[in-house]
Amino acid sequence: MPKSKRRILKAPKRGSSRKPSLELAQLFRVVARTATDAIITIDERSIILFVNEAAQEVFGYSVSEMMDQEITMLMPDYLRQAHQAAIGRCVQTGKKQHSRTALKLTGLHRSGREILLEVSLGEHVHKGSRIFTGIVRDITDRDRVDRELRQAKDRYAKMIQASPDAISLRSLPERRYIEVNESFTRLTGYTAEEVMGKTPSDVNLFVETEWHRNTLEKLQRDGEIREQEFRFRPKGGEIRFATLSAVRVMLDGQPCMLSITRDITERKRTEAALSHLASIVESSDDAIVGKTLDGKIASWNLGAETVYGYTASEVVGRPLTILVPAEYQDEIPEILERIKREERIQHYETVRVRKDGHKINVSVTISPIKDASGKVVGASAIARDITARKRTQEALQQSELHFRSLVHDAPYGIYRATLDGRLLQVNPALVKMLGYDSEAELLRRNDERNIYCDPQVRERLVKEFWPKKDFQGVEAAWRRKDGQIITVKMTGHAVLEKDNSLAHFEVFAEDITDRRSLEKQLLQSQKMEAVGRLAGGIAHDFNNLLGVILGHSDILDQHMGANDRLRKSVEATRHAAQQAAALTAQLLGFSRKQVIEPKVMDLNASVLEIEKMLHRLIGEDIELVIRLDRNLGYLKADAGQLSQVLMNLAINSRDAMPSGGKLVIETAHVELDDTYARQHLGARSGPFVMLAVSDTGIGMDAETLSHIFEPFFTTKETGKGTGLGLSMVYGIVKQSNGYIMAYSEPGRGTTFKIYFPSTEESLPVQQREMEIVGGTETILVVEDEPALRELTCTLLEDSGYIVLESSGVDDAIRTAKDMQRQIDLLLTDVVMPRMDGRELASQLAALRPNLKVLYMSGYTDDVIAHRGVLAQGTLLVQKPFTRNKLLQKVREALDFQAVSSLN
Template sequence: MIRYAPAAFKKKSMAFPFAADLYIMETWELFGVFLSDVRNTEEQLKVSEERFRAIFDSISDAIFIHDPETGAILDVNQRMCEMFGYSKAEALRLSVGDMSQNEGSYTQAHAREWLARAAQGEPQLFEWLCKDKSGRLFWAEVNMRRASVAGTDQLLVLVRDISGRKKAEEALQQSERRYRELFDSMIDGFALHEIICDAEGKPCDYRFLEVNPAFERVTGLRAQDLIGRTVLEVMPKTEPYWIEQYGHVAMTGETLHYKNYSAELGKYYEVTAYRPAPGQFACIAVDITEQRLSDLAKERSEKLLQAIIDTEPECVKLLDAEAKLIMMNRAGLEMLQADSLDQVKGQCVCPLVTSEYRQAFLDLTRRVFEGETGTLVFEVVGIKGRHVWLETHAVPFRNEKDEIVALLGITRDITEHRRLEEQLRQSQKMESIGTLAGGVAHDFNNILTAIIGYGHLTLMSMGPDDPVRLNIENMLEAAERAAHLTKDLLLFSRKQLINKRPIDLNAIVRKLEKFLARVIGEDISFQTNLPDPELRVLADAHQLEQVLMNLATNARDAMPMGGSFTLTTGQVRLNEQFIALHGYGKPEMYALITVSDTGIGMDEETLKRIYEPFYTTKEVGKGTGLGLAVIYGIVRQHEGFIHAYSEPGLGTTFRIFLPLLASMQGDEQAQPEMVSPAQGTETVLLAEDNHVVRNLTETVLKDSGYTVISAVDGEDAVQKYREHKDRIQLLLFDLIMPKKGGKEAYDEIRAIMPDVKILFTSGYSPDIVRAKTTLGNSAAIAYKPISPGDLLRKVRSILDA
């Protein structure tokens, strides 16, 4: 403790009066507290010193009192001991170097320089790197000042620990360095602005305060040309809209984010604007020109690709793993009856697949996402209810990482194809049945020829009252019905010979009108509607009559409790839409026969089978099942088409389309009256492989005066001709025989006798005859079964020709 004698203090040159306590304020100023009128007594001095020490030790900064000449420490306060970790006694023995880093600029020598300057009366304020007793380094702020105490010059040194402040400063500096590094190294452009408002407080311009290098790079503008200048000075064409937007950000603090094209800079930017301080806004600008141009090119490419895909007539689609639609072209949307992609995009397409095929569709989707490919035929029901059959080929669609991200499906509408396939199957079925019917008819005709022939021969030998005559007549009647059945089979198979002539369809209907009325009965209302004067078609009148009678009979049977039967004729031109829908016809005029009833109708399964021979829904004994099959055969043989529509309980309608003639080519001629067969005396060479028919024919000819030479096949016939060529006037050959057919045998005989006359016979239909032989259309043929009278008339007509 330094004791200051009262007499030493003067009121000049920083000397204080009689007694004073020294203390240091936070302003680092030295004040003297005057204790006036204090008597110079030992007791009073002691009180004064205690008061001084109390103040001295209570100051929060460390205080040193140094000898200005030697720099030795004369006194320290309590805070110094706490700050440096020394006791007061230890502190008085220390040098400044002991309490310094003692390296670099913080050594004992440097401390002496500071003390020397302070001793010369120059107050010193500086920072010093101190070291406490434990060796810990810390920063302190040092304030040195010279003072005259008790007539002695001394140095008063105040030391304040600024470690916390230094750390904060270092942190701030480090933060500023990081900010600057970040600011300067940002990839995105950054600019800080202040808003300039007009007299009314509305934003009218803004000034650039700071920009980073990236901003210079993305805009092409230099910082030196921007800082301190307004945007209207730099870019005079800046739209007021953007100044208003940025002003709103600076005044309200609301963030603004947008993408925009700058016409002045010729670039696309993505900008985020925010308020860092009131009246200011900062912009982070990303140059997205390259990306945007790439996006625009991609959009153009996608539009071009979509346009190409949309021209594809087949459906192109992408589905995700849950069968949800990602993309589909216009053809696919039409298949689903969707008005736009938005109507179905993102939705699972499974509900549109019929229940029968839904699981198969899901299984296909799963397999594709497992890396497989597949094809599926399935049925869908469009949004508006239309049923469509589709065939899809599905493959995995992969991204650039070769990951399966979608199912790519190419789908085509096969509805029409399936319908045509079904028609083809039906046609092939009918054709195969017809072929079978034609083959059966051949063998049956030979049998019937024998039955009818021998039956007639037997009748010719009987008297009118012969008790067996009735049995023979019944037998012949049954044989005739069997012959008609055979003809029906051939009509169904379209192999029966027909006689087509130009006829008036309406005339046929008028001719049959009364007969049809009797067929359907009085309890059924019958009405005809024939609006056209005449409808000319090329047809076999007898076969058309059979068509109408069969339809009338079916209608009658379908209305056991009575009803209505209508027959209407007319003409219609089939268009492309009708042809595409039904799968038949040509774009020309047709005569149309429409036959409708109000009977019990038919279900869909029955409709599919109505043209099959022997198929009937009638009770046993009430139908042969050939009626509609015959109608079908007749219509097709006339190059026409037949269509049936029916629903249970709602009746049935048949529509028959026959090609319409532009003009009559000749009226149907009356058939010549039948004349009795003439007798003959010529020699006939008969070749027939069926011995029953051969024996019958030989008997018929001989009974009429002819001489008959019989052969069992073609080879036998040629041999017999060579043996009897001078006697033979007519060849009567079956066309199709074993070893050698009738045509081949005739060709060999004609080489011997070119003018020889020939009549062929056959139990096959004309189609099969043409298929199995090279016979011309002018050749004379008698088709079995044929009665003895008809055979004799044909033989006579050829011999007389």
């Protein structure tokens, strides 16, 4: 430091008037040397002019190191500029700096460590210069201790406030609240302001005031109380339970009570619940058993005594295996391992054994038991005897399996549906009936929208059925998946909920489509049969009359000259009789009473034979298409009848195509299966020769189609059709053991399909036609119709034959007995009163073994033929017959039987 700067600290010259100043300076040095606080003096430039030894302890520098240095060396860098600014302001303003209150400033120790300083400042002027002196005290440690005390107080305050227990401080003996924490306010419902300065009695906190008084006396006597249970009443709440622990303390010389209150309401409730649960466990009918992890029985309730038959004293401490049959012993280790893994086993069904040795079925729920630390120390098992229930279940399952089997295998459709038509359950028969692929697919449908053809039918059914709760035999039309309509007959009943509301319907459905179809076909067949019998009866009598007309026409024609003016009348009479005969032949064909001679035929050849005729028949505006199966095979039928079938069907098609069209005739070999045969009355399975005739005509509706085979039914105008064409086709097909079906829709044409049984027989060899000649043999004529009998005898006599005439069977038998001459041929009617022609021939054959027989009839009634087919070796001339036909058949009979007798 410059000498000028230090001069102010030197003593005054001897003899000077400043002796007191020297004494003061000496005093200052003594004070500064002995002071425990650092004393530092600086000038206006912040140069240290004086520093005592105590400063060495504060800042770590020696006195010599600090002298003549700037005071900023003892400050952190960030304070130096502020210090210089403050000194500058003091110098400029001339304002004195005196600090009666110590300042807290940060200093810098020689080690670089910042220290907290408490500084008191003063100044004086010396020779015009301002001198600043500061007393500096290091308060770093004191500040740290104060801070730690404050932190400790804050921490303890927070701990008290954060405590879950209610903590309060009350004065003694006044018992007034001095301090409470937040848990106290939560527990009691009172705020701190509401209880401060008040006693518990002031807020009516304790339920038992006597208990409170006794507790305070104990505190005063013993200085503390521990875990005292009591009841208290929170603000506006229900009474709760708590424990009180307290100590007596002295605060500022005043005795006080520091108490901790803990709410145990939930614990008390839990204890009550546990006590209640214990009573339930003890009185439970279920066996409740405690067990250790090594499989020992630890507890045993009364229910266990009932279930297992042991008393608690008999089993507690014994291994659990005494309850387990030998074949179930392996369960126990596994169960114990699962318990150790803290698993809970629920409703485990097994078998246990009673004390008496009987095995029982039990349902067991096992739960792990843990100690306070959460460690598994055992298990509790609740077992219920389900032996009776298992037997019931097994019986029920057997019953259910039986029922399910019945439902699953039932041939009838069975389903459950809600009121709005939602299907709940269906069986396989219903799935098959409706043509679906699976039950799941059908269950996605709604019976009202997807099954019933007319939803209103179901709606009406539900309305009528719901009040009665069941129905039987109700028929409805259903729609299959493929769109096909079927008829079903249903029986159902309602299943109700407990409140009598509808749960669902259970319905049994039978597909009666085939039955209804067969019934319709049967009714049609019966009707056709009845009409056929009527037609056959008419034809029989009519043929007799026509035979007389034709025979006498032939006689007249034979005796007339070539130019006789009556010849035309005779021809007209014969023509009319022949047309009438054709009409009766159609009637007999329909009734299947016409006698035929079926032969093995090639259907393809028959079609080709009449192809030209068909072209002329249908006209040029109709295209004829013929498709023949080369591998057709043969059938057995009457050739003439087969030609009639083809022509009648062609005519029917022609009339259905007035504006032209296409007529297709097809043949094919087909195999009809059992399913087709079951669905079509009159059809049977096997190989068939099929003839199909199709047209592109106007077609027919279902009503018209149902009548087409009835005699005299026609859709043509009056006088343009007899109505016998298709009925004759029907009769011929049936008589040939065939089957005919018609398919038609309005505007889409018609197809007839005829199925003739296929035969393995070969085609017959063609025979040469016999020459018509008479003879001299004796013929016994038996006919109950006088006119026809007389005519027949005349025709035979005119041809050289000797004729014996009989009006009936009795007359014929007498003649055969009485006549001495040989009778060569019996010519007899088939249908006669009292005895038919076959019986007559049998009786006469006994009298005359070599008698030949020729039957004549237009209506055999299966006497000499089966379904119109003559028995083998039987000859017949059909009424009405002409002279030539009669003579041809008589000659054939005489010659054929003569050859047979020779062989």
